[in-house]
Structures are given as C-alpha cells and as structure tokens.
Amino acid sequence: ATFDGLPYSDLERREEETVKEMVQTLEKKFSLYSSLMTDMSNIVKVHYNQHINLVNDPFSHYGSESQYYACCLIPDHFLMYHSHFGTRVNEELCCDSGFGAGDHFLTPDFYTPPYNLTDVFKSNIMRYPSIKWQYFIGVTGLHTEYPAHRPGTSVGADCGQSSRHRHIYEATVRPRGRNIVLLFDVGDVLSPRLLLTAKAIGHQIASTLTSKDHIAVMGIGGTLALPSATCMKSTLVLATHDVRQTVRHFVDFLEIKNAAMTVSSMIRQLQIKM
Numbered sequence: 001a002t003f004d005g006l007p008y009s010d011l012e013r014r015e016e017e018t019v020k021e022m023v024q025t026l027e028k029k030f031s032l033y034s035s036l037m038t039d040m041s042n043i044v045k046v047h048y049n050q051h052i053n054l055v056n057d058p059f060s061h062y063g064s065e066s067q068y069y070a071c072c073l074i075p076d077h078f079l080m081y082h083s084h085f086g087t088r089v090n091e092e093l094c095c096d097s098g099f100g101a102g103d104h105f106l107t108p109d110f111y112t113p114p115y116n117l118t119d120v121f122k123s124n125i126m127r128y129p130s131i132k133w134q135y136f137i138g139v140t141g142l143h144t145e146y147p148a149h150r151p152g153t154s155v156g157a158d159c160g161q162s163s164r165h166r167h168i169y170e171a172t173v174r175p176r177g178r179n180i181v182l183l184f185d186v187g188d189v190l191s192p193r194l195l196l197t198a199k200a201i202g203h204q205i206a207s208t209l210t211s212k213d214h215i216a217v218m219g220i221g222g223t224l225a226l227p228s229a230t231c232m233k234s235t236l237v238l239a240t241h242d243v244r245q246t247v248r249h250f251v252d253f254l255e256i257k258n259a260a261m262t263v264s265s266m267i268r269q270l271q272i273k274m
Helices: 015-055 117-127 166-173 192-207 241-252 263-273
Strands: 080-082 087-090 095-097 134-137 143-146 179-185 214-221 223-225
Touching: 015 117, 117 134, 117 143, 134 166, 179 192, 179 241, 192 241, 214 241
Parallel strands: 179 214
Antiparallel strands: 080 087, 095 143, 134 143, 214 223
C-alpha cells in the first residue's frame, strides 16, 4: 500500500519538558499580575488609612472631597475608539459606576480611590501593553474603571446599570452562595422617587449575584406580581445568566399600583407561592 512505503520516524515524547514550559509561562504571567496588584494595593491602603483618619477628625472637611464621575455621563467628544479595548474610551481618565448618575446623596465617609491611581493604571498599560481593563471595586458598591468609557450609546442611557465586574468581587469575598428574596412594595403609598431608588437597589443586588446564589423576586401592591419567565417558575432559583436578566427586566417594569396589600393578605399570598 502507498502508506506502507512512506518514511516513518519515531516520535520523541517530551511531556515533562512541555509541562515545565507551560508552568514557567504561567508563573511568569502570574508574577507580573501579582506585582501589579501589590503595587496598586499598597497605594490604596495608604490612601484609605488617610481617609479613615480624616473622616474621624471632627475638624476635617475631607468628606466633601470625595468625587463620583459617572461613566454613563461621559460626553461623546471625550471618547475615541480604541481597537485594543474594542470600544470608545478616554485613556486620560477613570470613571465610576455602581451609583447610577451620581445624583444620590453620598455619605461623608464615602471612599473613592486616590486620584493618582489613574496614573498607575496608565503606567501599567505603557509597561505591559497586553493589559486591558483595570478597575477598583469597593465594598460600598463603587466601581472605578480605567480607561473611562460609556456603557450606553448616548449620554445617560444606561445609568441604571451597575458595574459589570461586580460578580467577580462578590464571588471572591463571599464564596458561599446566598438565598436572596427581593420583595418590592409598590402600593399607592410609594412615591415615584422612592420607586426609582428601589429599582436602583434591585439592579445593584442583581449585579452582585453569582452562579452559587439563589434568588426570588416579587412585587406587592393589591396583588402579588411575579416574573413570568419560565426560568423563575419556582420560588428560589439558581442565579443563572437568564435569571439575572429576568430579575433586571422585572425590576425595570415595576409600576406603582393604586392599591396596597394588607399584611395578612401578603402573608397568605406568600404562603401560597412558597
């Protein structure tokens, strides 16, 4: 046969050498990222300690210096398309998300990262061009990202959306799953402003969900409203991607009802659904 007449050679197996090369490559990458994280962590730690000392100082007005620069409000002329990031960005700035457009009251002890962290982010990309998004995530919900970019197609379009990396933070600091029930009282005693606040809170909670969490969501206002999606037919469901999208959609379309549900009827309805 033709194949029998072809020249053959023994294949030299080098599994150990191949594995060693892979390990060395991974160690080099992890060492790089670890050193960058350590440098940024040290800067934030020093700044945070100064922040705590000044907040506790009764004669300090440090709280007024905390600034929130909403990503969703960046004007078009501040942004330019960059193929490395696949979207329009501003490499001279960081921007914030997690608190919508920033029109809510920020407490005096609200912590924002140091202004020179932007310079550190810029320096990291200059030294290591393969790096893309860099961000700071705080326990309060603040998400500062570099380079600055706008999530929506127009100014103010997606201010209600929370930070896109929040689930990574939550999975790190809370590795075990949680059971969460979102109960929205949308009776006639609720004002439009409070409804907007409730929706913002709902989006914030949805952004913290991980694949280990279980969630149920409902609205009460005369009757009990539940999501109609098939992925949320049972009460507490695993927070898959589809479930998280359903929760956001349900929250977006909450409306104030003309009637309020009494405590006894609410308990009765919940017992039926549970």
